[in-house]
Amino acid sequence: MKEIGVGIIGMGTVGAGVVQVLLENEAEIIRRLGARLNLVAIADKDVESDRGVAVPRDLLTTDVSRVVENPAVAVVVETIGGYEPAKSFLLRAVDAGKHVVTANKALLAVHGDEIFARCAEKGVDIGFEGSVGGGIPILRAVREGMAANRVTSIYGILNGTTNFILTEMKEKGESFERVLKEAQRLGYAEADPTFDVEGVDAAHKITLLATMAFGQKVPFDAVFTEGIREITPQDIQYAADFGFAVKLLAVAKYDGRRVEVRVHPTMIPSDHLLADVRGVYNAVYVDADFLGPTMYYGQGAGRRATASAVVGDIIELARNVRMGTAGRVPPRAFQESALAQAVLKPIEEVRCHYYLRFTALDKPGVLSKITGILGEYNISIESVVQKGRDAGQAVPLVMLTHEAREADVRQALGEVELLNITLGAPALIRVEG
Amino acid sequence: MKEIGVGIIGMGTVGAGVVQVLLENEAEIIRRLGARLNLVAIADKDVESDRGVAVPRDLLTTDVSRVVENPAVAVVVETIGGYEPAKSFLLRAVDAGKHVVTANKALLAVHGDEIFARCAEKGVDIGFEGSVGGGIPILRAVREGMAANRVTSIYGILNGTTNFILTEMKEKGESFERVLKEAQRLGYAEADPTFDVEGVDAAHKITLLATMAFGQKVPFDAVFTEGIREITPQDIQYAADFGFAVKLLAVAKYDGRRVEVRVHPTMIPSDHLLADVRGVYNAVYVDADFLGPTMYYGQGAGRRATASAVVGDIIELARNVRMGTAGRVPPRAFQESALAQAVLKPIEEVRCHYYLRFTALDKPGVLSKITGILGEYNISIESVVQKGRDAGQAVPLVMLTHEAREADVRQALGEVELLNITLGAPALIRVEG
Numbered sequence: 001m002k003e004i005g006v007g008i009i010g011m012g013t014v015g016a017g018v019v020q021v022l023l024e025n026e027a028e029i030i031r032r033l034g035a036r037l038n039l040v041a042i043a044d045k046d047v048e049s050d051r052g053v054a055v056p057r058d059l060l061t062t063d064v065s066r067v068v069e070n071p072a073v074a075v076v077v078e079t080i081g082g083y084e085p086a087k088s089f090l091l092r093a094v095d096a097g098k099h100v101v102t103a104n105k106a107l108l109a110v111h112g113d114e115i116f117a118r119c120a121e122k123g124v125d126i127g128f129e130g131s132v133g134g135g136i137p138i139l140r141a142v143r144e145g146m147a148a149n150r151v152t153s154i155y156g157i158l159n160g161t162t163n164f165i166l167t168e169m170k171e172k173g174e175s176f177e178r179v180l181k182e183a184q185r186l187g188y189a190e191a192d193p194t195f196d197v198e199g200v201d202a203a204h205k206i207t208l209l210a211t212m213a214f215g216q217k218v219p220f221d222a223v224f225t226e227g228i229r230e231i232t233p234q235d236i237q238y239a240a241d242f243g244f245a246v247k248l249l250a251v252a253k254y255d256g257r258r259v260e261v262r263v264h265p266t267m268i269p270s271d272h273l274l275a276d277v278r279g280v281y282n283a284v285y286v287d288a289d290f291l292g293p294t295m296y297y298g299q300g301a302g303r304r305a306t307a308s309a310v311v312g313d314i315i316e317l318a319r320n321v322r323m324g325t326a327g328r329v330p331p332r333a334f335q336e337s338a339l340a341q342a343v344l345k346p347i348e349e350v351r352c353h354y355y356l357r358f359t360a361l362d363k364p365g366v367l368s369k370i371t372g373i374l375g376e377y378n379i380s381i382e383s384v385v386q387k388g389r390d391a392g393q394a395v396p397l398v399m400l401t402h403e404a405r406e407a408d409v410r411q412a413l414g415e416v417e418l419l420n421i422t423l424g425a426p427a428l429i430r431v432e433g
Numbered sequence: 434m435k436e437i438g439v440g441i442i443g444m445g446t447v448g449a450g451v452v453q454v455l456l457e458n459e460a461e462i463i464r465r466l467g468a469r470l471n472l473v474a475i476a477d478k479d480v481e482s483d484r485g486v487a488v489p490r491d492l493l494t495t496d497v498s499r500v501v502e503n504p505a506v507a508v509v510v511e512t513i514g515g516y517e518p519a520k521s522f523l524l525r526a527v528d529a530g531k532h533v534v535t536a537n538k539a540l541l542a543v544h545g546d547e548i549f550a551r552c553a554e555k556g557v558d559i560g561f562e563g564s565v566g567g568g569i570p571i572l573r574a575v576r577e578g579m580a581a582n583r584v585t586s587i588y589g590i591l592n593g594t595t596n597f598i599l600t601e602m603k604e605k606g607e608s609f610e611r612v613l614k615e616a617q618r619l620g621y622a623e624a625d626p627t628f629d630v631e632g633v634d635a636a637h638k639i640t641l642l643a644t645m646a647f648g649q650k651v652p653f654d655a656v657f658t659e660g661i662r663e664i665t666p667q668d669i670q671y672a673a674d675f676g677f678a679v680k681l682l683a684v685a686k687y688d689g690r691r692v693e694v695r696v697h698p699t700m701i702p703s704d705h706l707l708a709d710v711r712g713v714y715n716a717v718y719v720d721a722d723f724l725g726p727t728m729y730y731g732q733g734a735g736r737r738a739t740a741s742a743v744v745g746d747i748i749e750l751a752r753n754v755r756m757g758t759a760g761r762v763p764p765r766a767f768q769e770s771a772l773a774q775a776v777l778k779p780i781e782e783v784r785c786h787y788y789l790r791f792t793a794l795d796k797p798g799v800l801s802k803i804t805g806i807l808g809e810y811n812i813s814i815e816s817v818v819q820k821g822r823d824a825g826q827a828v829p830l831v832m833l834t835h836e837a838r839e840a841d842v843r844q845a846l847g848e849v850e851l852l853n854i855t856l857g858a859p860a861l862i863r864v865e866g
Contacts, residue, residue, distance in 0.1 A: 021581050021723055031648055031771035032580050032763070129578070135724040137578025145562070145570025147465050148454050148744030215464055273709060273730065290454055290741035291568040294731035297706065298724065308723040311581035325756040330465070338464035 002035040004318040007067035007098075009089050010080035011044035011060070014103060014130070016051035017307030018077060018314075023054070025311075033315055035322050043067045068093040074321045075314050078102040087111055094118050094126075099317040099326070103130030103306055106195075109204035109220040112211075116331055125320055126331050127313025132205040133158065133282045135305030136298040137312070142212050142286065143333040149288035151213040154252040155268075155432065158205040160280035160300040161189045161196035162228050162248040166236070166265075167278045170246070173233045188280055198227035199248060199263040206250035208332075210261050213286065214254040215334035216342035218261050224347040226264035235357060235427055238387070238398045239267050242355070244431065245275035251432060260345040267355050267431040348407035353382070353400060353431035358416070359423040360397040362390050366421045367397065373415045374401070377408040394423050400431065435468040437751040440500035440531075442522050443513035444477035444493070447536060447563070449484035450740030451510060451747075456487065458744075466748055468755050476500045501526040507754045508747050511535040520544055527551050527559075532750040532759070536563030536739055539628075542637035542653045545644075549764055558753055559764050560746025565638045566591065566715045568738030569731040570745070575645050575719065576766040582721035584646035587685040588701075588865065591638040593713035593733040594622045594629035595661050595681040599669070599698075600711045603679070606666045621713055631660035632681060632696040639683035641765075643694050646719065647687040648767040649775035651694050657780040659697035668790060668860055671820070671831045672700050675788070677864065678708035684865060693778040700788055700864040781840035786815070786833060786864035791849070792856040793830040795823050799854045800830065806848045807834070810841040827856050833864065 006022070008015050022029070022039055030036055039059060047060040061067070068076055068089060076093035078100065080086040086107055093100050100119070102108070108115065108128055119126045129139045133156075142151070157163050161183060168179040180197065183189035195201045203223040210218045228248050239246050249266035252259065268275050273295050277283040282300025287293045299305035320326055330336060360366050371381055384399040401409075413426055439455070441448050455462070455472055463469055472492060480493040494500070501509055501522060509526035511533065513519040519540055526533050533552070535541070541548065541561055552559045562572045566589075575584065590596050594616060601612040613630065616622035628634045636656040643651045661681050672679050682699035685692065701708055706728050710716040715733025720726045732738035753759055763769060793799050804814055817832040834842075846859055 017723075025581060025583060025722070028583050028648075029581065031767050034763070034768045034771075136727055137574045140573055140578050141570045144749060145573050145745055146741070147748040148458060148462065148741050150458060150461050215461070271709075273706065276704075276706060276709060288741070289458070290450075290737045290744075292732045292735075292738055294569055294729070296727070296729055298727035302725075304723045305725055308579070308581050308721070311723075312578055315580040316577060319761050323756075323758040323761050325758050325761075328752050328756050328758075328761075330467070334464050335467045338467075 001030070002322060003038040004035055004074050004321050005038050005040040005072040006075050006077065006314055007040050007070055007073035008042045008077045008079060009064055009067050010078060011042050011051060012079060013303045014306050014310065015042070015044070015079040016053045017303035018079065018310050019053045019055055021307045021311040029315060033318055035318060037314060037318060040072045041067045041070055064089055068098065069096045073098060075099045075101060075317050077310060077314065078104060079310070083107055083110070090115065091118055094122050094124055097122060097124060099125045099321065101127040101310055101313040101317065103128065103310055105131040105201070105204040105208060109207040112208070113217065116336060119331065120327070120336050123326050125317050125326050127317055128331070129313050130306045130309035132208055133284055133296065134298065134300040134302060135308040136282060136284070136296050136300065137309070138284050138296045139212065141294070141296055142209065143329060146286070146288050146291055149290050151286060151288045152254060153287045154206070154209055154213055154284065155274060156206060156209065156250040156284040157247055157274060157277050157282050158202040158250045158284070158300065159196055159248060160282060161193065163277065163282070164188045164280045165197070166228060166231070166246055166248065169231070169233050170236045175233060176229060176231060197229055199225040202248060202250045202263045206252055206261055206263060209284070210252035210259060211339070212333040213252065214259055214342070215339055216254065216259050217339050218259060218342045222261065222344050224262040224264070228265050230427065231265050232427070234396065235429060238357065239355060239429070240270065242383070242400055243270050244268060245270050246429060247274060249432065257343065258345040259342040260350055262347060262350065265429050267429050268433045272433050350406045351403050353403055354409055355429040355431055356399050356401065357427040358397040359394045361421050362393055362395045369419060369421060370397070370416055374412050377412040379404040379408055379412055434463070435755060436471040437468055437507050437754050438471050438473040438503070438505040439508050439510065439747055440473050440503055440506035441475045441510045441512060442497055442500050443511065444475050444484060445512060446736045447739050447743065448475070448512040449486045450736035451512065451743050452486045452488055454740045454744040462748060466751055468751060470747060470751060473505045474500045474503055497522055501531065502529045506531060508532045508534060508750050510743060510747065511537060512743070516540055516543070523548065524551055527555050527557055530555060530557060532558045532754065534560040534743055534746040534750065536561065536743055538564040538634070538637040538641060542640040545641070546650065549769060552764065553760070553769050556759050558750050558759050560750055561764070562746050563739045563742035565641055566717055566729065567731065567733040567735060568741040569715060569717070569729050569733065570742070571717050571729045572645065574727070574729055575642065576762060579719070579721050579724055582723050584719060584721045585687060586720045587639070587642055587646055587717065588707060589639060589642065589683040589717040590680055590707060590710050590715050591635040591683045591717070591733065592629055592681060593715060594626065596710065596715070597621045597713045598630070599661060599664070599679055599681065602664070602666050603669045608666060609662060609664060630662055632658040635681060635683045635696045639685055639694055639696060643685035643692060644772070645766040646685065647692055647775070648771065649687065649692050649773050651692060651775045655694065655777050657695040657697070661698050663860065664698050665860070667829065668862065671790065672788060672862070673703065675816070675833055676703050677701060678703050679862060680707060682865065690776065691778040692775040693783055695780060695783065698862050700862050701866045705866050783839045784836050786836055787842055788862040788864055789832050789834065790860035791830040792827045794854050795826055795828045802852060802854060803830070803849055807845050810845040812837040812841055812845055
């Protein structure tokens, strides 16, 4: 039976999961692939610690060249994460003619152009299914399942940590800070949760998805990103009263001319399928011209699910090695030469409905002054509710607008603040669907 | 630019949709594929009728050999449907060395072994994504996205007609017969709705899915199939009272030894994602050992969605033609030589919870007699509700059982009928999740 050599750089959580899949499901993989994946070498700084997986000791090495330049290795898996040394090791493998697999969304979102170009130049394939949506085969769906379509929009719950936090805040009525601590205790949030709670991780992922869906290169730093730190249990409750759920949504749209890509807390109708995605789960809702709407749901992170995606990629590349082909499917769904540079719609020009919560003085005329200013900026109100009464004191004044332009909303809110009839800046949540 | 010749047999709804995709999205497809799909010939009995698509008149022919034996055609698409002449034409194309695409679930579920074997023998590829779940790329997900996994279970809403009927029955409280007429009027159900409402169409689809997911050949006639004709709005309401939704579910499970495959009305918890799949939409929920649960949702039928899947397959096969490879991925996910003949678990040995509705005389001792018989067959009751009171008259007596064996349930119900304290056979709905 033909054997295809596999090498791994990085024996952390995902690396150990990959080894576990290769060992536990070896027979199943052979039945599918018609060849054997042969684990040749694993490089890590630490070759002593126990990862709970029975790895033959002689496969472990601290010398990365024994993976990336090993003639017996056809496919190199990078599971280090982060920018460096992951990038240098990955490119060394590519330069040595190895096909590569990674789940490193930060690396690909920021340095993708360079990495994909190098793969094309060297004639090697790259798999990165695990980088978006964990084990959910969403990149395959976009790349191949939708190949006949023009994709028009994507709505993704792409970060499990923040979805867990928002779910808990809703179901237990607790504050962001309190639920974050619980998430950290459970291992669902990292000690430094910035990348997750500020929306950076979701922005990495939507950068990759948008580029692949629209065939338009989206630079990572063009993604408007707003995290969930400011969301309160009150806002979640008020949203529910209006018939909406609050999710950290990654949104990408393409109108055939301009691309808009943004990550922010978003209100979606409670009866939308995405509203039912609870806890650490991820889901991606995509609309395409012939296919119509489709949704993909599953575990967005975790050792086992990510390892499933990584080994799925190894198998895919091994099929190519077996057939002696490369470059069969372009990694970003479109031929690299056909990828255009996206013309981006700035956030100021985005139009959507808005949820606004003012902390306003409970006295006659306040509502009319606020809505007057909104009206001057062409922002009309769909519904408004004052939560409680407390004459002369500050009470929450909650409203939903009809579709309005972000720049108008920002300017109007600035003017409202100058009136000194509200306390602090209002809460603002964009509404989709 | 390289061109790959495409021929179509059958210019009905799906065939016309395929032509429409090829014409409307030609530029997009070139950007993805790096080659041009060249529509060479379309065979149909009727070359005169207008299908609402601008097909060059000289491509149309009544002579199928101008498609299946045309040297300029590399990929042949069969969109006739049914067993014959679809099967003969498809095999003629395969014999002529053409790669083939079809969305014909009935043909593949019943004659799959012969067709897949012929493709392997002739070294041609076959795509059939459109045959299950319409445009949802569920076969790709099972075949490639889950390649690293052992799949353990599948729960699918695989028939849009019946899901539309059950949704309408629930939301409007109307009878099966009335809603069926409405579905026929709207074009969601055919004049002869037997294949849909009796579960045959869903059984075709789960036959294909189960074989691909488990690597075990499932014969179509081994699928236990029960339709939705007997479901009443009352049962749907009583199920909701217990916290369940009623769906026509296709269920397939594999415990590593035996495969069970069945299609029947099924109660699932109201908070399960599948419970929210409304109208003509389809969804498939799959559990796999490393990936965990994933769900795939979208339009399960219709000209545009099915055409999306068919053209996606054409593109996939065209990639192989371009690379000069074939047989890269086995069509049924496992190497044909590695597919085992499934050892099937007969329906009598299936274990699940049951919803039972008796029409019982409202008099003392009836409940105890019924539960006594159930108890003799090891069927214990989770909850029981008598709906209304009408002394001496027949009233609905509704119960949910704990897990029980199908054979025991059938025998117990037979004995209850002999007591003459109930009218007619009880309603029975299996419960999952």
